Amino acid sequence: MKLTKKQITQANKGHLATHAKQLKHLKEDLSRKGIQVEPIIQTIQKYEVAIPSWALGAGGTRFGRFGFGGEPGNLHQKIEDIGVLHALTQSAGAVSLHIPWDIPENPAETKRFAKSLGISFDAMNSNTFQDQPNQKHSYKYGSLADRDAKVRNQAVRHNKKVIDYGIALGSKSLTVWLADGANFPGQNNFRESLNNTLQSLKKIYAHLPKDWKMFIEYKPYEPNFYSMVIQDWGTSFLLANQLGPKAYTLVDLGHHLPNTNIEQIVATLLSQGKLGGFHFNDSKYGDDDLSVGSIKPYQLFLIFNELVYGLSHNKPKNPIPAWMIDASHNVKDPLEDLLQSIHAIETAYAKSLLINYQELALAQKNNDVTLGQEILQDAFHTDVRPILREARKRAGGVLNPLGTYRALGVRERLIEERGADSLASGL
Numbered sequence: 065m066k067l068t069k070k071q072i073t074q075a076n077k078g079h080l081a082t083h084a085k086q087l088k089h090l091k092e093d094l095s096r097k098g099i100q101v102e103p104i105i106q107t108i109q110k111y112e113v114a115i116p117s118w119a120l121g122a123g124g125t126r127f128g129r130f131g132f133g134g135e136p137g138n139l140h141q142k143i144e145d146i147g148v149l150h151a152l153t154q155s156a157g158a159v160s161l162h163i164p165w166d167i168p169e170n171p172a173e174t175k176r177f178a179k180s181l182g183i184s185f186d187a188m189n190s191n192t193f194q195d196q197p198n199q200k201h202s203y204k205y206g207s208l209a210d211r212d213a214k215v216r217n218q219a220v221r222h223n224k225k226v227i228d229y230g231i232a233l234g235s236k237s238l239t240v241w242l243a244d245g246a247n248f249p250g251q252n253n254f255r256e257s258l259n260n261t262l263q264s265l266k267k268i269y270a271h272l273p274k275d276w277k278m279f280i281e282y283k284p285y286e287p288n289f290y291s292m293v294i295q296d297w298g299t300s301f302l303l304a305n306q307l308g309p310k311a312y313t314l315v316d317l318g319h320h321l322p323n324t325n326i327e328q329i330v331a332t333l334l335s336q337g338k339l340g341g342f343h344f345n346d347s348k349y350g351d352d353d354l355s356v357g358s359i360k361p362y363q364l365f366l367i368f369n370e371l372v373y374g375l376s377h378n379k380p381k382n383p384i385p386a387w388m389i390d391a392s393h394n395v396k397d398p399l400e401d402l403l404q405s406i407h408a409i410e411t412a413y414a415k416s417l418l419i420n421y422q423e424l425a426l427a428q429k430n431n432d433v434t435l436g437q438e439i440l441q442d443a444f445h446t447d448v449r450p451i452l453r454e455a456r457k458r459a460g461g462v463l464n465p466l467g468t469y470r471a472l473g474v475r476e477r478l479i480e481e482r483g484a485d486s487l488a489s490g491l
């Protein structure tokens with residue numbers, strides 16, 4: 065299904081007067097503090113976050129999965145669903161594909177279709193964490209890190225193939241997340257595993273087109289529970305440095321041990337020009353993949369504070385990271401969950417844009433610890449929703465994405481079109 069311009073305009077009718085009042089009030093309030101709202105609206109209007117193709121079906125855990133109805137049964141339907149998100153928010157104009165779950169049969173046609181909905185192809189994701197039918201060598205004990213060169217070469221070939229699909233679709237980056245590691249002490253030799261990974265990555269890196277980037281994702285545990293070869297940002301950073309200027313570290317918010325200071329990691333990577341990708345989700349205990357902003361919105365705000373600061377104080381130059389939502393909605397409607405996540409990301413971003421860095425630097429210089437904290441918390445407690453609404457309205461989206469999604473009966477229509485039992489490909 066596709067939302068029309070008329071539906072969007074219709075949805076906004078009736079809310080415009082209230083919105084105008086709320087925006088005016090916020091503008092007056094912020095101008096008293098010397099903050100101009102207009103540049104913030106423009107920044108938010110330009111912001112886009114990629115939707116992964118695996119987030120559109122019903123979520124679940126390894127214990128079970130409960131269907132939602134109207135799930136996209138093929139790649140085009142997944143892109144169609146992202147089209148709905150993008151039409152409502154004007155912030156979801158990119159898809160991140162996972163190979164082999166979403167192999168495009170006709171890349172040129174897929175690219176054309178996506179373009180007709182305003183969607184481009186963000187980072188490509190390879191998968192060597194599970195075996196595929198008819199695969200010659202198993203990844204049971206490893207892929208890029210495996211001690212058997214035949215397994216490593218197969219995994220390298222897969223990654224090169226993913227790059228080739230990406231080239232055909234107009235993508236510009238490859239994300240490598242490895243499940244490689246050990247479940248028990250004594251299973252692997254740490255140095256050998258790390259060196260094998262580096263040598264394999266070098267072969268993949270050599271296959272990258274000139275204008276491509278490689279993102280190296282880290283994770284402390286799971287599916288291996290004793291050690292992961294790329295366990296933390298330091299290991300990823302070390303590999304990225306050894307590979308060269310096209311390689312970067314990717315931060316996934318859920319891939320940290322509890323209470324890790326993620327904003328500090330972000331600041332450090334930006335100071336080295338090596339933060340390439342960013343996966344949004346939220347976490348209570350571990351890699352829970354909960355909806356963005358559902359558990360620790362203040363942490364998300366502090367991370368955006370470092371992103372805004374780091375990207376505007378840019379020596380060495382760090383590219384704008386590839387933003388992607390990497391969450392699981394479990395028992396929620398996946399599209400509603402993604403709308404909530406987009407909202408949470410833009411909220412944290414807009415709040416961080418309120419921070420006056422000169423005032424903050426002065427407070428730090430004077431060792432005024434109280435004031436430093438106040439400056440951050442004042443921004444965090446500001447209700448920036450009128451800014452988000454205005455940015456969406458100007459871009460051609462709706463004032464209230466979730467409300468409109470429900471009012472238009474999008475899920476009901478998807479169930480009508482695709483059936484209650486349709487199953488999304490992927491995990």
Ligand SMILES: [Mn+2]
Nearest residue numbers: 281316343390
């Ligand atoms: Mn991730």
